[in-house]
Structure formats: C-alpha cells, structure tokens
Amino acid sequence: MDERIKVKFILTSVLRLRFKRNEIELLLAPGATLREAIQTLVSQYAPDASEFIFDSAGNLKVRCIVNKGLANLDDELPDNSEVIILSQVGGG
Amino acid sequence: MSFGYHGKILRVNLSTGEVKIDRHNEQFYRTYMGGAGIGLYYLLKEQRPGVDPLDPDNMLIFATSVVTGIPVSGFSRHTIITKSPLTGALGESQGGGFWGPELKFAGWDAVIITGRSSKPVYLWINDDKVEIRDASHLWGKETKEAQQMIREELGDNRVRIAQIGPAGERLVRFANVTNELKHFNGRTGTGAVMGSKNLKAIAVRGTIGVPMYDKNALLEKAKWFAQNNQQNPANHEVRELGTSGIVNGHNAMGMLPTRNFQTGYFEAADKISGETMAETILAKRESCYACAVSCKRVVSCEEPFPVDPAYGGPEYETVAALGSLCGIDDIRIVAKGNEICGRYGMDTISSGAVVAFAMECYEKGILTKEDTGGIDLRFGNGEGMVGLLEMIGKREGLGDILAEGVKRASEKIGRGSERFALHTKGQELPMHEPRVKGMLGISYALSELGADHTRVEHDSDFDFQAPEIFLKQAETLGILERLETWTIDEKKMRMFYYLQHHFSFLDTLCCCLFCFAPVRAFTMADLVNIISATTGWEVSLWELMKLGERRTNMARAFIIREGFTRADDWLPQRMFEEIPNGPSKGRRVSPEELEKALNLYYRMAGWDPEKAMPGEAKLVELDLGWLADILYPERVSVAK
Numbered sequence: 001m002d003e004r005i006k007v008k009f010i011l012t013s014v015l016r017l018r019f020k021r022n023e024i025e026l027l028l029a030p031g032a033t034l035r036e037a038i039q040t041l042v043s044q045y046a047p048d049a050s051e052f053i054f055d056s057a058g059n060l061k062v063r064c065i066v067n068k069g070l071a072n073l074d075d076e077l078p079d080n081s082e083v084i085i086l087s088q089v090g091g092g
Numbered sequence: 093m094s095f096g097y098h099g100k101i102l103r104v105n106l107s108t109g110e111v112k113i114d115r116h117n118e119q120f121y122r123t124y125m126g127g128a129g130i131g132l133y134y135l136l137k138e139q140r141p142g143v144d145p146l147d148p149d150n151m152l153i154f155a156t157s158v159v160t161g162i163p164v165s166g167f168s169r170h171t172i173i174t175k176s177p178l179t180g181a182l183g184e185s186q187g188g189g190f191w192g193p194e195l196k197f198a199g200w201d202a203v204i205i206t207g208r209s210s211k212p213v214y215l216w217i218n219d220d221k222v223e224i225r226d227a228s229h230l231w232g233k234e235t236k237e238a239q240q241m242i243r244e245e246l247g248d249n250r251v252r253i254a255q256i257g258p259a260g261e262r263l264v265r266f267a268n269v270t271n272e273l274k275h276f277n278g279r280t281g282t283g284a285v286m287g288s289k290n291l292k293a294i295a296v297r298g299t300i301g302v303p304m305y306d307k308n309a310l311l312e313k314a315k316w317f318a319q320n321n322q323q324n325p326a327n328h329e330v331r332e333l334g335t336s337g338i339v340n341g342h343n344a345m346g347m348l349p350t351r352n353f354q355t356g357y358f359e360a361a362d363k364i365s366g367e368t369m370a371e372t373i374l375a376k377r378e379s380c381y382a383c384a385v386s387c388k389r390v391v392s393c394e395e396p397f398p399v400d401p402a403y404g405g406p407e408y409e410t411v412a413a414l415g416s417l418c419g420i421d422d423i424r425i426v427a428k429g430n431e432i433c434g435r436y437g438m439d440t441i442s443s444g445a446v447v448a449f450a451m452e453c454y455e456k457g458i459l460t461k462e463d464t465g466g467i468d469l470r471f472g473n474g475e476g477m478v479g480l481l482e483m484i485g486k487r488e489g490l491g492d493i494l495a496e497g498v499k500r501a502s503e504k505i506g507r508g509s510e511r512f513a514l515h516t517k518g519q520e521l522p523m524h525e526p527r528v529k530g531m532l533g534i535s536y537a538l539s540e541l542g543a544d545h546t547r548v549e550h551d552s553d554f555d556f557q558a559p560e561i562f563l564k565q566a567e568t569l570g571i572l573e574r575l576e577t578w579t580i581d582e583k584k585m586r587m588f589y590y591l592q593h594h595f596s597f598l599d600t601l602c603c604c605l606f607c608f609a610p611v612r613a614f615t616m617a618d619l620v621n622i623i624s625a626t627t628g629w630e631v632s633l634w635e636l637m638k639l640g641e642r643r644t645n646m647a648r649a650f651i652i653r654e655g656f657t658r659a660d661d662w663l664p665q666r667m668f669e670e671i672p673n674g675p676s677k678g679r680r681v682s683p684e685e686l687e688k689a690l691n692l693y694y695r696m697a698g699w700d701p702e703k704a705m706p707g708e709a710k711l712v713e714l715d716l717g718w719l720a721d722i723l724y725p726e727r728v729s730v731a732k
Contacts (some may be wrong), residue, residue, distance in 0.1 A: 012340040014332045016367050052325070055560060061325045063557035065344050068675055070557055086341040087329050 005030055005079040007037050009071060013087030014061070018049035028077070034064060035073040037083065053085070095305040096158035097121050101130075101223060102200050104215060106289050107148055107207030111222050114204075121201075122629060123715060125639055126157020128184050129600040130202055135182075135317065136719060140512050141653050145281075146179035146263060146288040148208035154195070154294065157602040159626050161196035161302040161381070164314040165321070166607030166614065168193055168380035171277075171599070177288075178281035178442070178497050178721075179518035181651045182540045185268070185282050187254075188380040188604060189275025194252040197298025205289060214242065214255075214293040219300055225628025227292040232258060234435040235273055236402050242295050251324040255293035256283040257437025262487045264495040266442035266520075270434065274388065274404030274445045275380065278439040280519065280541055281497075283442070296499055297703040303627035307590040319385040321613035325559055330387040330606055331377065333366030335408035340365045343416075346554070348674030349521070349530035350416045351471045352448035353514050353666055356525045357674025360421030364411050375401050385606050391427045398476065399427045403434035406483050409545070412523035413444025418451060419471030428478055436485030443484065445520035446494040446501060447477050452512045458505065465489045514664045517542035517656065524550065526667050527679045530580040531588045534689055537661050540647035546605060551577040551584075553611045562611040569594060569610070578679055580689040589696050596640030642714045645706045646698070649719055658704035661690055 004027040011019050028037055028063060038060075042050050055061050064071055065084040077083070099121070124130050131153040143149050153173040160167055170192030176183030195203065198219050205215075212227040212535060216684045230238045243249050252271060260267035260283030267283030268276045277283075286292075304310060320326045329337045342348040343361035350358040369391065374622040378388040383615055389405030404413070406426055414420060414429035433440045453459040454469035461468065465483070467476045483491025493501045498520055502513035514521045521544025526533025528551075535547035553562050555577045563574060569590045575583055591610070598608050601623070607614050614622075623631045651660075661679060670680045694701040698710030708727055711720040720727060 012365070013337045013367065014329050016203045017332060017370070022362075032173070052328070057560070059560040060557070062559070063341075065675070084344045086344055087325075087333075087337050 002027070003030055004028055005032065005077060005081070007032075007077055007081045009041055010082065010084040012085065014052055015049060015085055015087075018052060019046045031076055034066060034071050034075050034077060034083070036048065036084060037077055037084075038064075093303065094118060094121070095303045097201050098196070098199050100200055101204060101207070102217070103204045104222070104224070105207040106205060106209040106213065106224070106291060107634075109224055111224075114675070118368050121158055123642075125184050125600055126160065126201070127155050127186070127600045127602045128173050128647065129643050130641065131154045131171065131184070132643065132650060134204060135173065135175070135650055136646060136653070136722065139175070142655070145175045145180065145183070145285060148289065149206065150175050150285055150288075152205040152282070152285050152289065152291075153202060154205075154437065155202040155602075156192045156196050157600065159623055161193035162304060162310055162626050163382045163623070164310055164622060165383040165385060166604040167315045167602070168383060169602040169604055170195065170256050171602055172269060172282040174282055174285045175654065176282075176519075176541070177263070177284045178282040179542045179544060180654060181517050181656060183280040183282050183285065184541055184647075185277040185279045186546075186599060186602060187269065187271065187275050187277035189271040190381045191252045191254045191271035191275070191296060191536050192602065193381045194296045194298050196302050197300055198296055199298065201301040203294065205291060206286065209290040212290045212292055214295060215291065216246065217294065217296045219298060230292050231261060234258060235270055236400070238293065239273060242293060246295060246297075251295045251297045253293050253295045254592060255437075256286045256291075257435060257485075259290075259438045259485050259495075260284055260287035262495070264436075264438055264484065264487065265497045265500070266439040267437050268439045270437055273402050273434060274378070274390075276439070279441065279544065283437050304626055306625040309413040309625040310622065313618065313625070314382070314384075317607070317613060321384055321607075324561070324613040326611050327385055327606070327613045331385060332558050333370055334377075334387055334389040334405070336364075336366035336369060336406065336411040338366070338408055339411060340367065342412075344675065345528065346671065346674040346679070347525035348416050349412055349523050349525055351419050352417060352452040352512060353521065353525070354452070355673055356528060356671050356676045358416035361416060363421045364415035364423045364426055366408075369405070373424060373427055374405070378404070380429055380604070382420045383604070385604075385608075387606055393427065394423045395420075396424060396474075397428040399424065401430050403431045406430040406440070409523050410440035410444070413441050414447075414477065417444050417448040417523065420474050420477060421472065422474055425474035425478065425553065429481055432478065432481045432485065438481075438485060440496060441522050442520045443481060444499055445514065446484065447480050449498045449501065449509075449512050449514070450480065450490065451493060453505065456508045456512070458509050459490070463490055511665060513541060514666060515662050516663060519543050521664070523532055525671075525676070526663060527681055528578055528676050529673055529683075530578045530610050531591070533663060533667065533681055533686075534580055534585070534588055534693070535592065536668075537663050537690065538684065538693065540651045546595065546599070547592060548588060549610055551575070554587065565615055566610040568616045580681075580685055582692065585696070588695065590637075593637050593640035593644065596643050597636040598640075600639055600643045613721075638714065645711060645714055645716060646719065648704070648706055649711075649723055652703070652705045652723070656711060658702065661704055662686075669676050726731035
C-alpha cells in the first residue's frame with residue numbers, strides 16, 4: 001500500500017509561466033514539510049525556477065496558502081493538501 | 093546655474109488669453125520640490141476658498157518635479173492638481189508616460205491654467221513658444237482621433253499630448269487626462285476641470301532638456317537598474333504579468349473586491365488574471381519614458397467585441413473594477429471596458445465602481461429595466477457593463493446620473509441606495525479591501541483625495557509571509573517588525589505614519605512607485621543619491637520625509653479650508669460588516685478600533701484631534717508659517 005501523501009500545488013503568477021502549467025500533483029513521504037514539498041516540486045519540474053521561490057538565504061520569496069490558511073516552511077503537510085503558491089500581493 | 097529644474101512656471105489665463113511666467117528661487121524648489129508640493133502652494137496661496145471646482149477660477153496645475161525627465165527609470169511622471177469636481181476636496185492625480193518629461197525638455201517645471209476659454213482650444217508649447225489654438229474641430233472627438241489630428245496639424249509625430257476625451261468635455265466627474273492614449277492622470281476628475289475650461293489638450297515639444305548636476309552618476313544608476321531590477325520579485329512579476337499579476341494572490345487571500353465589495357472572493361478570478369491575459373489577449377509589453385520595468389500591457393482581440401490595441405491594456409485596478417467588482421469573468425470584456433474608458437477619457441476605477449453600484453441597486457430592486465434603458469444589469473452581464481460605460485461617456489439616460497459618481501448618484505436615486513455607494517469623501521474605493529488590508533483602510537479614511545490606494549505601502553508587503561527583502565528595505569525607515577495585514581493597532585499606526593510620509597514624498601517628486609516604493613528594486617539610499625546627483629543638493633532621507641509630511645499637511649489644510657471635517661475621515665458602512673465567505677470570511681473593520689487609530693494618528697501628526705486639522709506649531713516646524721497665518725488668522729507669529 002502506498003503510504004505517501006498527496007499534495008496538489010496550484011501555481012499562480014510568474015510561477016505558472018516558469019512551470020508552464022497551472023496545477024501539479026506530487027506524492028511525498030509522510031511528514032514532508034512545506035519546504036521539502038516545494039523543493040521537490042522545483043527539482044522535478046522547473047529547477048531554474050528556484051530563484052523565483054527562494055532567496056539566497058533560503059527564505060521564501062513567494063507566499064503559500066496551505067489548505068486555505070497561511071503556513072510556515074517547516075509545517076508538516078497532511079495528506080490531500082492543497083498548496084497555492086502566490087505572487088506578491090501588495091498594491092496594484 | 094540651477095540643476096534639475098528650470099525655475100520657470102508657465103501661467104495661462106484662458107479667459108483673457110494672457111500668458112506669463114512665474115519665476116522662483118532655489119529655496120522654493122528645495123522646499124516644495126514638485127508635484128503636489130508646488131500645486132498646493134498655489135492652491136493655498138492664490139485660489140479663492142470655496143470655489144466651485146468647475147468655475148473658471150479653479151486652478152488646474154500640471155506639475156513635474158526636480159527629477160522629472162532624467163534618464164533613469166521611474167521619473168516619467170507628472171501630477172495634476174486642482175480642486176476636485178468629484179469630491180470638492182483635493183484633486184490630485186499622477187500619470188506616467190511621456191508628457192511630463194517633454195514639458196521639462198521644453199524648459200518648464202509646471203503649467204498653471206486659470207479661466208475659461210469662450211470656445212474650445214488647445215495649448216501648444218514648443219520650447220519657449222506658447223500658443224493658444226482653436227480646438228473647435230477637435231471637440232467631441234475621441235482621444236485617438238484627437239491625438240492624430242493634433243499631430244498632423246502640428247506636423248510632428250513626436251509631439252506629446254495630454255488631452256481629455258468626450259467625457260471630460262461633458263464634465264463626467266471622474267473624467268481623466270490621458271497622454272499617448274495609454275497613460276492616465278486617472279483619479280479625482282481632473283479631466284472634468286479641463287473640460288470646464290474648454291481646454292481639449294496641451295501639446296508639448298521640447299528640445300532644451302533637463303539640466304543635471306552629475307549626469308554620469310545618473311547614467312550609472314540607470315544602467316544598474318536596467319541590469320538588476322528583475323532580481324526584485326515585485327519588479328519581476330510586474331514585467332511578466334503587469335499589475336494584474338496580483339489578481340489570483342488577492343483572491344486566494346480573500347481580498348479581491350467582488351460584486352461591489354459584497355465579498356473578497358471571486359470564484360472566477362483566474363479568468364481575469366494577469367496569467368490569463370498573458371495567455372490570451374496580450375499583444376506586447378511597453379514602458380514609460382526611460383523605464384526598464386515594462387509594466388504596461390497592450391492587448392487586442394476580436395471577440396466578443398473588437399478591442400483596439402491603441403489604448404493599451406488593463407491594469408490591476410481596471411481588471412478588478414471592471415471584472416470582479418462587476419462579477420465579470422471574461423478578460424476580453426474587461427479589455428473592452430478599458431478601451432471604452434480610454435476612448436471617452438474616464439477613470440476606470442470610478443467607472444467600474446459606478447457600474448457595480450448600479451448593478452447592486454438593480455439586483456436589490458432599487459433600479460429597474462425602466463431606469464437602465466432596458467439593460468438587464470445583473471452582476472456578471474458583460475454586455476450590460478459595456479453598454480452602460482458608453483452611456484456614462486455620453487451622459488445618456490442612467491449614464492448621466494452615474495457620471496456624477498456614486499455619492500451624488502446615490503443621493504439622486506435615494507431609496508436606500510446610499511448604502512451601496514462605496515466611497516470616502518466622495519471618491520469611489522479602489523480595488524483593495526480595507527477589511528483585510530488594515531493600514532490601507534486607514535489611508536482610505538484619511539486621504540485628502542478621498543479613497544486612494546497609493547497613499548501608503550500595502551499591509552501585505554510587511555506581513556508574516558512577505559519576502560525578507562521587503563522588510564529589509566523598510567528597515568531604513570525604522571520599520572523592523574512584521575505585522576498581520578488586518579490590524580490597525582498602535583504598531584500598525586506607527587508603520588502607517590512613516591510609510592505615509594514616504595509615499596507622500598515619492599508623490600511630491602512624481603516618482604514611480606514601481607521603482608521606488610520600499611519593496612521595489614531601488615533603495616531609499618539610491619533615491620537620495622539620484623536627487624543629489626540631479627540637483628547638486630546634499631539631500632537626506634530625513635529631508636525627504638519632511639517633504640512628504642509637508643505635502644500631507646498642505647493637503648489637509650486645503651480640505652479643511654474647503655469645509656471638510658473630522659467626520660469625513662471615515663469608511664463606508666459596508667467595511668464594518670463581516671466578509672461573508674472566502675478565505676477572509678468574518679473579517680471586518682471595528683469602528684471602535686478605527687476611531688482609536690485615527691485619534692492616535694492625529695496626535696502623532698501634531699493635529700487637533702477634534703478638527704483633524706494641522707496644529708500651528710506643526711505648520712511652523714514644516715516651514716509653513718505662511719499657512720499657519722491662513723489657518724490661524726488670530727495667531728501672533730514669534731517673528732512678528
């Protein structure tokens with residue numbers, strides 16, 4: 001039986017252009033954190049998009065809405081999580 | 093020799109045809125620097141208090157700054173200042189493009205228009221030659237045709253033209269002024285003031301240039317920015333997707349104004365997003381004068397309506413105002429609405445807001461098909477929105493009422509419609525949700541222009557998920573802590589106070605926020621160095637913050653003089669009601685907290701908390717003793 005957790009990423013803004021798709025589903029090991037999930041996403045689908053997601057110190061340059069709420073990079077993701085990776089949300 | 097400015101302000105009286113020059117010394121330029129600093133100096137010193145905004149005596153001022161027109165990104169803008177026909181408060185609006193730099197190249201720092209011509213005219217400024225020309229044949233023309241006719245008439249395709257469309261001629265109270273058909277002084281109805289003076293356009297051609305103290309240093313800055321600005325996430329996104337790249341983000345956080353602010357979540361947001369625009373109707377990206385950001389969009393399509401790319405493409409504010417706010421889920425229809433507003437010369441924020449107001453009135457049974465001329469005006473009816481925008485531009489039927497703005501329209505319609513008229517001081521709310529962005533809500537309440545989204549950096553740039561680089565750059569102002577977006581507590585008010593004055597000096601200098609806001613690629617130290625290299629002055633961030641504070645106090649003094657009171661510093665009732673669904677469900681502004689926050693602000697500012705009015709000592713501290721003499725005629729100056 002596959003015990004991996006399912007995480008659906010919804011991509012917006014420049015990431016949609018970099019990944020060339022709107023949504024990506026990943027299967028990850030149980031206990032995977034948001035950071036690990038994003039790192040897996042980047043390495044598998046768009047390694048050159050890393051600079052748009054993390055700064056040189058490893059901080060997020062984007063924001064994530066996990067299961068309709070805000071989350072930290074070290075939060076563990078439950079099975080069937082939905083992660084929306086957002087662009088900047090300042091003024092317009 | 094002066095650097096950065098010419099020391100010449102052009103004055104044109106359209107009633108008499110008199111043209112003359114005001115000259116000011118270095119102290120004047122260093123104190124007021126440009127934009128609304130210069131504009132408010134004239135409004136407060138020369139304009140009759142209580143003047144009707146559409147009266148010939150209302151001054152219409154086009155101002156650049158001491159840095160406008162230098163060959164560095166972010167200095168393409170100019171400001172129009174007047175008394176607003178939409179609000180009766182301060183009329184002030186910035187526009188980018190090419191017109192401001194051209195005015196500087198022609199040797200002028202500002203143009204002040206007074207009076208009213210007996211027939212339609214346009215002004216032709218060709219370096220130091222100034223001519224008032226007949227515009228009878230241009231009156232009634234849409235902006236594209238008028239621009240083409242003026243250029244043909246003057247025999248020069250490089251003439252830059254600031255003009256009004258038919259909406260300005262018909263005194264639509266949120267008519268704008270446009271240059272190059274794609275750049276707008278959008279808000280507060282400055283186009284209606286231009287229309288009231290029978291002034292169709294100001295055409296400019298300049299060959300004199302801008303005197304710069306250290307041109308090489310400026311060119312180095314320009315080169316650095318061109319090579320590096322895309323490392324900044326906000327700059328990168330705005331090039332890739334335009335300002336509407338934030339649509340999906342705002343929606344995911346439950347703060348995308350939807351169906352006349354009934355909620356902050358639009359189920360079809362992605363269909364009107366910057367991503368969808370890029371994938372469907374985007375034709376190309378463009379820039380303002382000398383800018384390496386390229387935030388401007390040009391769009392075109394044939395179905396369901398043909399959209400002319402000459403009018404550029406919709407910004408975020410337009411996408412939300414003509415999209416989610418009206419329940420429209422088709423970016424092509426939003427683009428058509430944008431084109432109509434460009435053709436007639438109408439502010440897209442207020443245009444979308446009056447349509448959304450009418451839609452809610454229709455759905456609530458306050459307006460019927462009899463009122464709408466047969467249009468089924470339910471939210472989501474794109475054809476209805478397009479038709480109504482045309483009616484507003486022509487002032488036909490219901491459009492004639494809506495052309496007055498939501499405040500006046502609701503007063504005329506009555507029957508409880510006032511509740512759906514979302515404005516502060518008479519200006520329609522921009523497309524940002526005060527129930528989620530607390531500091532932005534404070535700025536809506538306080539703004540001397542009525543609701544405006546460019547008075548302060550937005551809360552979400554400094555919350556717990558904002559990129560580290562944003563916080564890092566704001567440290568220069570002493571902003572060291574992340575705060576939740578929706579709060580308006582003491583810490584947030586301190587953040588607001590500093591960021592407000594920061595934005596105020598950027599506006600005074602006519603700087604583009606997409607280059608110089610705290611979260612953008614240029615740092616505050618860069619700006620200080622650029623101003624010094626342009627003018628030869630050893631400016632500091634402290635001096636600039638005082639410049640921003642000075643302008644805020646002058647603006648406040650102006651609206652107090654025009655009869656506004658503390659009671660006008662408030663938000664529409666809907667903001668005190670909970671957002672009913674979506675990610676921000678339950679968020680609301682507490683009126684008690686708002687009251688406390690405003691009280692704290694007035695005391696921080698050195699204002700009388702009961703009158704919301706600048707104190708005498710504060711005015712003196714800002715070198716505005718002459719203004720203290722006006723506001724406090726009984727005062728005895730220490731120097732007297």
